[in-house]
């Protein structure tokens with residue numbers, strides 16, 4: 712009996728690339744489903760198929776013969792929910808048995824963070840297919856914490872004194888690879904992938920400042936101030952709503968809490984912010 716293929720999306724990006732490289736290093740054959748074959752990483756044991764999530768015909772062809780699909784969520788856009796639905800439907804049509812989906816911490820219809828509502832919608836669609844599913848509900852990426860700091864050394868937002876348990880992409884990738892090497896053992900599971908610490912933004916600022924060797928501060932904004940201070944970017948409403956609700960979700964306690972899932976899946980403790988920064 713030939714086993715069905717393992718497909719990995721997002722391999723041209725940061726998280727999917729980490730997963731693909733780890734699978735290759737572990738000798739696991741995989742099919743990289745990418746938008747641009749020329750940008751697919753060249754990895755031993757990997758083949759390449761081309762599909763954009765929203766292109767149902769291409770996705771169905773790219774997923775032909777696939778048993779397990781590791782699905783990184785699409786880049787943020789107003790079409791993201793439709794792209795996810797289309798790709799999941801193509802997977803069903805192609806006969807995929809299981810989808811391991813990169814969701815978001817606290818995914819719920821009434822989540823404060825707007826993208827967490829989108830992830831809930833995708834999770835619901837996945838469950839409605841009857842396929843085996845594994846949800847990886849990642850907290851904010853620890854790797855992006857430095858991006859919160861403005862040129863003036865200030866982290867601004869309406870996060871109050873809420874806490875965030877951001878998770879390193881390396882730890883998510885380790886957890887994903889542990890699952891993908893024995894996926895049936897994880898069917899139906901919903902994992903909360905967090906870091907090992909929950910930090911206020913004042914604490915985040917202190918750790919970033921110590922690493923950068925300059926003062927970094929957190930300055931609390933009201934919701935109105937947060938919209939006003941981001942207006943000059945000229946970004947569409949849905950995007951500004953996502954930016955601001957990242958902070959209001961922290962204030963509401965929806966990004967807090969340390970889960971045991973990273974250490975239990977990977978066999979090692981999660982990475983702290985100071986450790987990640989020290990790695991360079």
Ligand SMILES: NC(=O)c1ccc[n+]([C@@H]2O[C@H](COP(=O)([O-])OP(=O)(O)OC[C@H]3O[C@@H](n4cnc5c(N)ncnc54)[C@H](OP(=O)(O)O)[C@@H]3O)[C@@H](O)[C@H]2O)c1
Nearest residue numbers: 721722723724725726727746763764784785786850851852
């Ligand atoms: N938890 C968080 O803090 C957080 C923060 C930001 C984003 N995210 C989500 O996490 C995902 C992975 O993060 P990342 O850092 O790895 O992002 P990334 O480096 O931008 O990689 C995203 C990957 O997904 C692929 N992709 C995006 N939209 C697609 C579509 N419509 N159809 C097919 N492939 C598509 C990209 O392909 P191309 O190379 O062709 O673009 C790329 O390979 C993001 O896509 C986003 O949904 C989470």
